[in-house]
Amino acid sequence: MSTDSIDPHASVWHLYGAVMRHLRESKRNLGLRRAGEMMYTDFSNLAKWERGERVPPADMVQRLDQVYDARGILAALYEVLVDFKTATESAQRYAGRTLENPAYANGDDDMERRAALHLLAGLGTLGTFGTLGITAEPVRELLDRSYDYPHRDLADWELACADHLHALRTRPCHQVVADLSIDLAAVRRQSQTSTPAEATELQRIIAMLASLQANALSRLGAHGAALRWWHNSRQAADASGDLELRLVVRAEETGHGLYGQRAPETILCMVRDAQQLSDKPFPSLLSTEAKALSMLGRHDEALNTLTALHKAVDTGGSDRYGFWKQEGTHFAESWVCAGVGDEAAAGTAREKVLELTRDYVYPTNVHLHGALCTVTQGGIDEGLHQASATIDAVSPAYRTHHILETANLIIRAVPHDQRTRPAVTEFRELLAATPPPQRA
Numbered sequence: 001m002s003t004d005s006i007d008p009h010a011s012v013w014h015l016y017g018a019v020m021r022h023l024r025e026s027k028r029n030l031g032l033r034r035a036g037e038m039m040y041t042d043f044s045n046l047a048k049w050e051r052g053e054r055v056p057p058a059d060m061v062q063r064l065d066q067v068y069d070a071r072g073i074l075a076a077l078y079e080v081l082v083d084f085k086t087a088t089e090s091a092q093r094y095a096g097r098t099l100e101n102p103a104y105a106n107g108d109d110d111m112e113r114r115a116a117l118h119l120l121a122g123l124g125t126l127g128t129f130g131t132l133g134i135t136a137e138p139v140r141e142l143l144d145r146s147y148d149y150p151h152r153d154l155a156d157w158e159l160a161c162a163d164h165l166h167a168l169r170t171r172p173c174h175q176v177v178a179d180l181s182i183d184l185a186a187v188r189r190q191s192q193t194s195t196p197a198e199a200t201e202l203q204r205i206i207a208m209l210a211s212l213q214a215n216a217l218s219r220l221g222a223h224g225a226a227l228r229w230w231h232n233s234r235q236a237a238d239a240s241g242d243l244e245l246r247l248v249v250r251a252e253e254t255g256h257g258l259y260g261q262r263a264p265e266t267i268l269c270m271v272r273d274a275q276q277l278s279d280k281p282f283p284s285l286l287s288t289e290a291k292a293l294s295m296l297g298r299h300d301e302a303l304n305t306l307t308a309l310h311k312a313v314d315t316g317g318s319d320r321y322g323f324w325k326q327e328g329t330h331f332a333e334s335w336v337c338a339g340v341g342d343e344a345a346a347g348t349a350r351e352k353v354l355e356l357t358r359d360y361v362y363p364t365n366v367h368l369h370g371a372l373c374t375v376t377q378g379g380i381d382e383g384l385h386q387a388s389a390t391i392d393a394v395s396p397a398y399r400t401h402h403i404l405e406t407a408n409l410i411i412r413a414v415p416h417d418q419r420t421r422p423a424v425t426e427f428r429e430l431l432a433a434t435p436p437p438q439r440a
Helices: 012-028 032-039 043-050 058-067 073-087 110-125 128-132 136-146 154-170 173-192 196-219 223-240 243-257 264-275 283-295 299-314 327-340 343-356 361-376 380-392 401-413 422-433
Strands: none
Touching: 012 032, 012 043, 012 073, 032 043, 032 058, 058 073, 154 173, 154 196, 173 196, 196 223, 196 243, 196 401, 223 243, 243 264, 243 283, 264 283, 283 299, 283 327, 299 327, 327 343, 327 361, 343 361, 361 380, 361 401, 380 401, 380 422, 401 422
8 A cells, every 4th residue: 555645635636636545556556667567657647636736638548547547537537627627618707706726627618617506416426435535515515615606596496406407307416416416515605694584485495406416316215315405305394395396305315215214114104194194195205205115015005005105196296396297107006016016007107108208217216016926827938038128228327227127126026946047047147247337
């Protein structure tokens, strides 16, 4: 291990160097001289890059990523830090708001500064700092100091929430986490300097953004961080006094909790506690209840809950925040009917989901529901081959934890005495070989 000190908080390029060193020493166990030989460059160049004294030239970055076995991490960070300025030449400049540390990059363009903060926010939220010996608190303070922009009005914040929700349904999760981190820091700062009435309204924004952040982290399988954001979202929703939002947040938390984050029994208790807040059935909570009952093998109860869900939707059950949409009913139906082996009903629900949805997870998962239905009916090999083809068709960047957990439902549907079949083994190996989406 190198004894040279690196302060990753000194500048963005010091942070980049700290990531380089971590990958070289902890992942590859390479000395600088050996790494230099593999890079076809003098090891002193590598040392300067790691210490943040020099910036690696662009033509070395891909080779650097390969030698350090970074799986695209170093190349992606480099692209964010170096190429963002070119991509945003026409963007608005915020004169006079530069980082306090003069070691940062190439000077005075605030859009480039924001790109660096985008990176810091994303890394901090995903927990990368802990593995590098970097504490997240100085980064949070840096974000708070740096986002000194004029206050945004409520309509602008509501538009931002809608934009993040759309991004969550259409883009890789790690990108969404980084973007949300920036707005969460900004709205938090704004709420601290607002009037009491404005601060209450901003609690609604914080609740929605925190819920989206927890959703994105759940899709990445970062359950510890996600649970903390769910807690923050509930607190903010309660502070807002908005009953519908309180229900929405709890429905989102329980719905995403089904994907390996919490036990189905816990989810059922949380759903029923949430329903006590209102004298009317809340559709998205009923949807989660039906899926949890299905996971527990309580299929008759799950089907009865589906009936209640349809009634609630027929009486106007949708939320004004856009989290719950019509395809949610059909998705729950696809899940529950697949669990009981009702191929016709599951197929009808699947087609409705495919017709309506914009969320990239839903189409993959309803096809996996079809494979689950086949396995439930006894077609183990056929169902697992269906599932394998479905997973293979998804780009690694979009193979979220939700998709992989749905695939695991299929394995759990295989009778215990049949789980040594070659098709099961091959499917397990496919899932084990699937990289986490944030590293794709």
